[in-house]
Amino acid sequence: MGRREEPRLGSKIFYKIGExxxxxxxxxxxxxxxxxxxxxxxxxxxxxxxxxxVQRDIETILEIKRMLYEEGHTLEGVKRxxxxxxxxxxxxxxxxxxxxxxxxxxxxxxDLIEAHSR
Numbered sequence: 001m002g003r004r005e006e007p008r009l010g011s012k013i014f015y016k017i018g019e020x021x022x023x024x025x026x027x028x029x030x031x032x033x034x035x036x037x038x039x040x041x042x043x044x045x046x047x048x049x050x051x052x053x054v055q056r057d058i059e060t061i062l063e064i065k066r067m068l069y070e071e072g073h074t075l076e077g078v079k080r081x082x083x084x085x086x087x088x089x090x091x092x093x094x095x096x097x098x099x100x101x102x103x104x105x106x107x108x109x110x111d112l113i114e115a116h117s118r
Contacts, residue, residue: 041061
């Protein structure tokens with residue numbers, strides 16, 4: 001029997017909490033605690049009530065880990081950051097800003113097409 005392969009991010013659609021723990025190097029009990037602290041961190045549950053994380057959840061966990069352990073933010077500070085981030089992303093942009101963003105996106109597409117056709 002071969003050695004069990006370590007999970008790799010992006011190799012599957014759903015990850016169980018043990019796999020996420022190995023990928024992120026965060027104990028499962030910390031992940032469960034973070035679910036109670038961050039309302040947006042709610043993995044789906046299987047019929048057997050196992051947590052099923054998707055890649056976006058894992059990316060979020062890694063960002064929270066970085067903010068807490070590498071940048072030294074407090075748990076409350078990270079919560080405030082995510083609240084502000086959610087508010088900013090839900091706020092509609094003024095029409096001029098939308099037009100400016102679209103113009104930039106379209107110019108990037110034109111540049112890609114031109115570079116590819118050379």
